[in-house]
Amino acid sequence: MRIFLITMIVLLSACSTSPTGRSQFLLYSPSALDQMGSEAFAALKKQEPISHDIAVNLYVQCVARATLKGLLNDDGDPDRWEIVVFASEEANAFALPGGKIGVYTGMLKVATTQDQLAAVIGHEIAHVVAEHSNERISTQAATQMGLSLANSSGVNPNVQALLGVGAEYGVLLPYSRAQESEADLIGLDIMARAGFNPQASVEVWKNMEAKYGSQPPEFLLTHPGYHTRMTDLNLDMPEAMIIYEEVKARGVHPNCHL
Helix, strand or coil: HHHHHHHHHHCCCCCCCCCCCCCCEECCCCCHHHHHHHHHHHHHHHCCECCCCHHHHHHHHHHHHHHHCCCHHHHHHHHHHHEEEECCCCCCCCEECEEEEEEEEEHHCCCCHHHHHHHHHHHHHHHHEEEEHHHHHHHHHHHHHHHHHHHHHCCCHHHHHHHHHHHHHHHHHHHHHHHHHHHHHHHHHHHHCCCHHHHHHHHHHHHHHHHHHCCCCCCHHHCCHHHHHHHHHHHHHHHHHHHHHHHHHCEEEEEEEC
């Protein structure tokens, strides 16, 4: 009982709120996440081939640095971020705590314009801004803690197995989908404030669907389905377009070309 009470106190003290007002569960300090992100990025640079194509690097750097200016705090200083292009056909990109951005060359075949690439990078930056990495590992740690408590309390092994499945499909995956949806909308705001056309965000998912085709049932996905993402983006599009037009009227319009 004492262990249970201590656990509950720790979990309750970790409650926080995301930039959109969604409740979050965060166990780790920002400095701890920055260190984890920097270490993970350093390891990745040793494992993955890095592109030395000058034109591609200049283009990605241009789009990423311009997108970062859409942030409304000191994190928007491009000089605080390390941007690396990885030579891989995988259509992927990511951002990590500690100011790290990675873009795979394969993503340039899906995000085919500067605005589309800004949508992808804005989405990934949004994960960092909203502390989604912290939220994910905190949720996983709490889930493991709960399963360990069930194990120590003599719960039937078959019930334990069901608890594991329930944790995956009832907590971890929906949490991830919530984060992805939130990053889409925060990223939409970031790219608009940076002077990129928000409508390109929907085009990215049309391109992704054309490239990869159908998906499994959405409840089995860590990400929302293509059509869910496009619908949600379009719902927030009028507000994003107002921001974009205001920024464009001030003469802010990135000019990145490959």
